[in-house]
Each structure stands twice: as C-alpha cells, then as structure tokens.
Amino acid sequence: MRLLKYFPLAVENIAVRKLRSFLTMLGVIIGVASVLTTLGIGRGASADIMQQIGSEGLTLLIVESGTLSDETWTSARPLTMADFAALSDRSLHPDIVQAVPLYKHYIRLGTGKNTSFIEVVGTTAAYAAIHSLELAHGRFLTENEIAQRTKSVVIGADVAQRLFAGTDAMGQSLSIEREPYTVVGVLARQGWGRFGNLDGSAIIPLAVAQDRLRPPFTAHRHRGEYTVSAIHVNAVSIERLDAAARQVEQTLRLRRILTEDEPNDFTIDNQAWLLERANSVAATLTAFLAGIGAISLLVGGIGIMNIMLVSVTERTREIGLRKAVGAHNRDILLQFLAEALMLTLVGGLIGIAISYGLAEVVKSFSSPDFPLVVLIEPGSLAAALSVSAVCGLLFGLYPAIRATRLDPIEALRHE
DSSP: OGGGGGHHHHHHHHHHTHHHHHHHHHHHHHHHHHHHHHHHHHHHHHHHHHHHHHHTOTTEEEEEESEEETTEEEOOSOEEHHHHHHHTOTTTOTTEEEEEEEEEEEEEEEETTEEEEEEEEEEOTTHHHHTTOOEEEEOOOOHHHHHHTOOEEEEOHHHHHHHHTTSOOTTOEEEETTEEEEEEEEEOOOOEETTEEGGGEEEEEHHHHHHHOOOTTOOSEETTEEEESEEEEEESOSTTHHHHHHHHHHHHHHHTTOOTTSOOSEEEEESHHHHHHHHHHHHHHHHHHHHHHHHHHHHHHHHHHHHHHHHHHHTHHHHHHHHHTTOOHHHHHHHHHHHHHHHHHHHHHHHHHHHHHHHHHHHHTOOSSSOOOOOOOHHHHHHHHHHHHHHHHHHHHHHHHHHHTSOHHHHHHOO
C-alpha cells in the first residue's frame, strides 16, 4: 500500500515536535481510554447481571396450580405427587432433566423461647443440585433421610443467626410444630432471589412436611395423592426451555382432562423474559456509556484537524518546494494523511494501555455488595484502534486536501 511508505517520514515530522504531537494525541488518548473503560464497565455490569440470573437457574420452569389474570390469582385443583411422577418420566419428556416437588408453609420455628415465623420447605435431595445451593456448614438432606422421613432440617443463614446467635448450629435441635428437628446443614448466604429469601427459610424432607405442616382445614391429599405447592422442572438447556415447557403443558392438560377450548388451570413460569430484559438493559447501558466516551474521541479528532491545519500553514514553503521538485498532489495528500493516521494510532495504543490501568483502579474499589468489573474484550480493542484510525483519516483529510491546493510558486514565496 502506497500510504505505508510515508509512515517513516510521518514519524520524523512527529518526532521533531514532540510536545505538540503529544498534546495533539492527548484528545485521542483520553477518547480511546474513556470509550474502552465505559464499554468495559457496561460489559462488566452485563456479565454480573447474567451471572446473578444464571445462578438462579436459567433452565428452570416453575409449575404451580392456578392462573394469574388481571393481577388476580385464580386457584384451581392442586398439583399432586402423581403429577410430579408423570413429569419425571424422561421417555415422555426428553427435554426435561429432572423434576423436584415442593411443599411450602409458613410456620413458627424456634429453640425454646427464641422463635421465628418463617417459610418451611419440604422437598427432596435433588433440590440443592437443581438450585445450585451452597452450604456454609454441614450437608444437605440425603436420599436416605428423605425415604425414612427423618426429622432433619437445613436452615438459612439468617435463621441460624437469629436462633443460635453466633453459636454452632450443627447438630442442634429446633422445634417445628412443637416437634424436634436436628440441624444437619446451614446454607451459605443467598440473598433475595427468584425463589424468595432462602436465608430466612428452613428445608425438611418432603413427606415430613406433607404429613406435619399442612395448614388448618386444608386437605393435604387430592384423590388419594399427596399435594405439592409447586414442581420445579429443569430443562436440558436454555435452547430447549420452550420445548420443555410445551411438554409439561401437554402432560398436565392431559392429566386434568382439559378440552381444546379450556384454558390452562396451572401456570408455567420461566426466567427467559428476565434474561431478555437484562440483555436489553445491558445493551442500552453499554451504548449510553460508549456514546459518552465517543464524544471525547470526537473532540480529540477535532484537535487533530486543528493542529494539522496549523502544520499546513507552517510547512507551506516545504510543500511548495516538494511540488517544485516534482511531487504530485497525491504525494502531498498521502504524506499529511500518514501523519494524522500515525498520531491517532499511537494515541489509540496509549489509550488502550491507560484503559487497562483504569480497569485495575476501578477493580480495587469493587466489593461484594457493589461489584465493579471493567471487562475489556478483544473485539473492543480492535474497534478502538479502527475508530481512532478512521478519525485520523477523516479529520486529517481536509488539512491534507488544503495542502494539495497550495500553488507551488505562492508557497515558495511564503515566509
């Protein structure tokens, strides 16, 4: 490419005026650094949002009895263990990995006089895996405890703090419905999430909950089957989530003998909409932050145009001399474009280096409650260099064209 042979000459001309060249590049340096940093903040925030959503299970479907319309919840026939057994049949539901039943009830739980009104969840051993639960101490419920209906309990971090006040909760006894349960595990702090506040809940074997924790005057069986509050279904992948939902819907409609004209009397909820919303918000945030940084890059480009115009004026006699010895307008044009391009490329590289430094500075202010991550992707680096090069060509073009229009005789007379 003919433009490349003018780069050594551009380097010489830039080196002659070091301070002015650096000040000229400063706008591009600040522009590239701000664009990369703001883009990185947007990408980091997006990644953090996706991680939080992903930790709550993107492939999970929540099946509950009843429907929500016009902000009114309409109850219907309850879900049962027979529904759970049907949904667990992999031969009929190839896009479902696992189904987990839940039986929930708010009840008073405590140790002596120290009591709390919390949500107690009856479930199976698979609940921990399907929800990616982490334990701070002990273990989760085992298959043997579920089968033998052992009175074991796993409690949330807030429950452990409230009832045992800093002492070790493992092996301690607490009362649920005036019956003793042994603490076998304490969950790591989860915080509020899609499935409520696990920090303020307790988990016991499913059959124990169905037998012991049913609300007053509420039947805990339907047509001879134990009822459940909800069934959590794990799809094989996010791509097969809709297919898994259709399989759940088809099975439950058949079991409830719903005709084609009858609406569902159950609800299948998933988190796909939340993922789409988060992607949209993250994209808007990234575009907004990048726009702010692009303004700095625009100002830097205008600064380059200004300095290049000054350079054309200062070097009028040099331009006239080059034309007098046979230089064509194209040679003059390429010479000034090479200088503008060199200024923006060097400025862009320095800006990239500074953006990495800023990323480390921002990272030092990060905390678990307020995570700050600047995620600089390779694509962003390539885009930053490309944009800075385009700025050099665009903002250097007018000064270069102006240089080519100088009359050689008048240029030689210039003092």
